[in-house]
Amino acid sequence: ETKYPVVLLLHGKNKTTWSPLGLWLQRGVCPLSRSPSLNPASVYTTKLQAFHTSLPFFKKKTPKDSETKRPGILERSMKSLEESPKPALYLSLAGLIPFASVPLLMAIQGTYYPELAFAQVTYGAVTVSFIGGMRWGFALPENSPAKPDWLNLANSTVSPLLAWQALLLKDITDSAIMLVIALGIALHYDVSLLPTYPRWFKVLRVVGTVVMVLSLLSTAMLKTIAEMQPRQVQMDLEPANPP
Known part of the structure; x- marks a missing residue:
């Protein structure tokens, strides 16, 4: 016999019943499970930064690239x-x-x-x-x-x-x-x-x-x-x- 039953299974009826303690734990754990890194604004900002740094034509050419240009x-x-x-x-x-x-x-x-x-x-x-x-x-x-x-x-x-x-x-x-x-x-x-x-x-x-x-x-x-x-x-x- 459990002192603080959280979940009670009713045999034969295929149902799950939540106790008041289980509901309280669910409400307390769910907010903690959200990570700040999953914020839509932060994710969108990170993607923009990655896209900006990945574009090659925004980068300035080094002097070596201009010096190695083939003559006409x-x-x-x-x-x-x-x-x-x-x-x-x-x-x-x-x-x-x-x-x-x-x-x-x-x-x-x-x-x-x-x-x-x-x-x-x-x-x-x-x-x-x-x-x-x-x-x-x-x-x-x-x-x-x-x-x-x-x-x-x-x-x-x-x-x-x-x-x-x-x-x-x-x-x-x-x-x-x-x-x-x-x-x-x-x-x-x-x-x-x-x-x-x-x-x-x-x-x-x-x-x-x-x-x-x-x-x-x-x-x-x-x-x-x-x-x-x-x-x-x-x-x-x-x-x-x-x-």
Whole structure:
């Protein structure tokens, strides 16, 4: 027999009866069982603090992150040009003078000279043929990374054939456009299709091709402008021939 019965089970009726002492203990224990840490306001504040500290884009970048940033394409290209052999760099830049000087001289004089335009197209055809022949010279040595197969040797003949076709055209504008196509195909072969040249040479090829293409298109544009002007204005700009 229990002196202070808390719970009395009534057999046969499946019921539980609470004594007054048990009810008093239940009311006294339940408030104590609530922990202050389960306060909704404190839990919400803790979650906000954890979320705030977990966001990576609120953190400032350290100096190491900015210092380890990779250089851009322009910076790497300039570095490759600096590492190129000086004879190749200087001769390539000097070879661009006949291209750039023709439209520059015409623009300064304000007159279109057909002789200079034809000389530029002829020099462009020779340059395109030379670029195509370089692939043969690069692929023929035994220790060369490029093999003398159909891919290298046959594609090298495309540029000279287009250059020859440019000289057969009567209109200088058509010849210039044909040379631009030939230069684009040759650049695609050397940079993308046949990527065995050193990096400095590829950068040099890109720079040279851009200058040559812009020079040829500038000459063709000056020719178009001269043809649109009245014939009398063009005759006034030409020097008078002595009797």
